[in-house]
Amino acid sequence: MSKGGAENANILSALERLARLMRAGEHGGGLNPAQWEALRYLSRANRFSNSPVALARFLGSTKGTVSQTIKALHRKGYILKAAREGEKRSIALSLTDTGREMLGIDPLAEFSKSIDGLRGKTARRLDKGLSKLLAAELARTKQPGFGVCATCRNFRGENGSYHCAFFEAALSDDDAGMICVEHST
Ligand code: SF4
Numbered sequence: 267m268s269k270g271g272a273e274n275a276n277i278l279s280a281l282e283r284l285a286r287l288m289r290a291g292e293h294g295g296g297l298n299p300a301q302w303e304a305l306r307y308l309s310r311a312n313r314f315s316n317s318p319v320a321l322a323r324f325l326g327s328t329k330g331t332v333s334q335t336i337k338a339l340h341r342k343g344y345i346l347k348a349a350r351e352g353e354k355r356s357i358a359l360s361l362t363d364t365g366r367e368m369l370g371i372d373p374l375a376e377f378s379k380s381i382d383g384l385r386g387k388t389a390r391r392l393d394k395g396l397s398k399l400l401a402a403e404l405a406r407t408k409q410p411g412f413g414v415c416a417t418c419r420n421f422r423g424e425n426g427s428y429h430c431a432f433f434e435a436a437l438s439d440d441d442a443g444m445i446c447v448e449h450s451t
Pocket residue numbers: 312314413414415418419420421422429430431432433446447448449450
């Protein structure tokens with residue numbers, strides 16, 4: 267096997283095992299991995315992206331599966347469902363205080379401690395490499411990137427005032443730092 271082939275096999279094997287370990291650890295607090303992912307997503311999604319459809323796109327899941335996840339989180343009191351202003355048939359999802367508190371015991375926090383242990387150049391290289399790999403996979407599978415406003419071509423900002431050319435809406439500092447289903451580079 268070529269050097270590149272061996273490296274690729276090592277990287278694939280490490281990613282596969284890491285993904286499995288991360289998923290296996292995500293059953294704490296009475297939630298399953300999809301429910302944890304949904305809570306994390308809703309804590310980071312901007313006001314244009316807090317819908318069941320956007321959540322399904324982020325999770326790469328079907329509407330039916332996401333609907334079960336939303337029902338379970340709603341029943342447990344971790345999320346609120348509200349009618350979206352001006353759009354009768356669209357639902358806006360948000361975390362309740364209890365939902366936010368749950369994120370304080372996120373099982374992935376333990377994994378984050380291992381990342382802390384990398385530090386310096388290794389952490390920076392890993393960050394860059396994984397970001398490139400993820401971007402390539404998203405492009406190959408034609409899935410949305412869910413980036414933040416600062417790296418979006420629709421972002422307009424000057425003198426501390428921000429605007430989205432896609433949604434034709436003003437953006438606050440908080441909005442600009444959250445992920446968006448319509449992010450485009
Ligand atoms: S600027 Fe881009 S990322 Fe920000 S809200 Fe508009 S479309 Fe979404």
